Each structure stands twice: as structure tokens, then as C-alpha cells.
Amino acid sequence: MRKSKKGKHHFILILLFIIVAIFSLYEEFGKEKKPKAPPRITKPDKKAETVLPEPSKPKVAIVIDDLGPNKDAAKEVFNLKARITLSILPQQTYSSWIAEEGHKLGHDIIAHIPMEAEKSYKLGEGGLYIWMTDKEISDTLNKDIDSIAHAQGVSNHMGSAFTQDERAMRVLISELKNRKLFFLDSLTSPESTGFQLAKTQGVYSLSRDIFLDDRDTPAEIENQWKKLMALAHRKGFAILLAHPRKNTMEFLRKTLKDNSEIMVVPISELIN
Numbered sequence: 001m002r003k004s005k006k007g008k009h010h011f012i013l014i015l016l017f018i019i020v021a022i023f024s025l026y027e028e029f030g031k032e033k034k035p036k037a038p039p040r041i042t043k044p045d046k047k048a049e050t051v052l053p054e055p056s057k058p059k060v061a062i063v064i065d066d067l068g069p070n071k072d073a074a075k076e077v078f079n080l081k082a083r084i085t086l087s088i089l090p091q092q093t094y095s096s097w098i099a100e101e102g103h104k105l106g107h108d109i110i111a112h113i114p115m116e117a118e119k120s121y122k123l124g125e126g127g128l129y130i131w132m133t134d135k136e137i138s139d140t141l142n143k144d145i146d147s148i149a150h151a152q153g154v155s156n157h158m159g160s161a162f163t164q165d166e167r168a169m170r171v172l173i174s175e176l177k178n179r180k181l182f183f184l185d186s187l188t189s190p191e192s193t194g195f196q197l198a199k200t201q202g203v204y205s206l207s208r209d210i211f212l213d214d215r216d217t218p219a220e221i222e223n224q225w226k227k228l229m230a231l232a233h234r235k236g237f238a239i240l241l242a243h244p245r246k247n248t249m250e251f252l253r254k255t256l257k258d259n260s261e262i263m264v265v266p267i268s269e270l271i272n
Contacts, residue, residue: 115159
């Protein structure tokens, strides 16, 4: 009886052993069948390359004054292939033609209004004088502006006396406000009231920084350009006035062709 119990006990142990062995074999077999997960490859983080923005170039508005009497002079300005601002004398032979052609080419147009100087210069058609009444100033100014299509603003031609006269300038600035035009003070006099009066009356206003060709020699023009570059880099912008003269055109043609120092912009871009 003991023998049969003992045999039975052995039989159970063997059976358990066989079951465990079969289970282990199954586990191993299953492992072989399972697809292995691809190894994870981690690439070292690359440091983001710091790309510094290119330093912005200073903006310079180049305003060519005294256009109107001569078509060929205007064509030379057009040939500069830069965003030049055309400052056109009113009621001249080619004032209307230059304004229309310049506008088609994408240039800013301003009316260059003759104003009384301290010395007795002839102003020609459309000139403004201190002795005029308020109405005479308004009427003459409006006739001047109407002769120049697409005018966005007004600057003074000469005007060292007129721009100092607060009464006369108030009339002028008031008319510009009515017509939504800006005022560019050529600063032919350090005592000019134009820029400040325009500001106080809510009219957009700018003032000239450098005259390029007050002295019409290549050496002086180059010297003035260097002053402009220094000022533009210091302020971030500048306004240059020049004239359609031979030395000036030759200098600008050569300088602007390979220019990489400044961005030539229409004067309206400096208003805001």
C-alpha cells in the first residue's frame, strides 16, 4: 500500500516536471517567433546654428530739386535707375510731363514751390512773397500744386525769407493740411519756421539733412556724400537734396551703380 502511494507521488512529480519543461520550451519558442523591435538609435542633438540677420542699411531719400524747365535733365534723373524723389518747379514748360512720366516710373513727386529769398532773386511763375495777402498766398500755392500732377508734398525753392515769416508760413501749412500734403523744409535758412509749424498743425513734416552740390565741384560733391554716409549710419536715415547738374549726375550715376552702403528710398517712406 505504501509502495503504491510512493509510486503515485513520484508519478505526480514527474508529470509536474514534464509540464514545467513543456511550458518553458513553449516560452522559448514563442520568443523566437516574435519579431524583434528595431534598436532605438538616438542621434546627438545638433546645436542650432545661430543665423544673425543682416544689419539693416540706412535709408536715404535723394531729392532732385529744380526739375521742370528741361526735359533732358529729367531724363538723366530717370536713368539713375534708383527710387529718386522728383522735386518739380510749378508752371514750367515740362513740369506736367515730368510729373506724369516720373509717376509712371514709380518716383515720388513733390512740388518745389519758389519762395522769397533774403537776396532779391527772381522767382518766376508761381512764386510766393511775404508781401502777399493770405488769399494771394493760398491762390498762388494752389495753382502751383495743381500744375504738378501726383504731388504728395511740397518743398521750398529758395525761401530763406519766406520760411522765416510765421504769418506767411501758417497760410502755406494750412493749405497743405487741407490738401493732405506733407512739407519738406529745404532749410535754406536756419531760422525757418516751416518744420515746426507743420508739426504743430498736424501736417507731416521732414527737413533736409545735406545739400550734395551747393558747391558744384567733384571734390565738394564727394565730400558732401561722405558726410551723408556718416549721418545716415548714425541716424538710420537721411534726406539729401541735389540738382540735375552735370557733375552731380555723373557722381550719382557712378556711386549708385555699385551702391551697397545705403538703401535709396522714396521720401514718403521716411514720413512714418
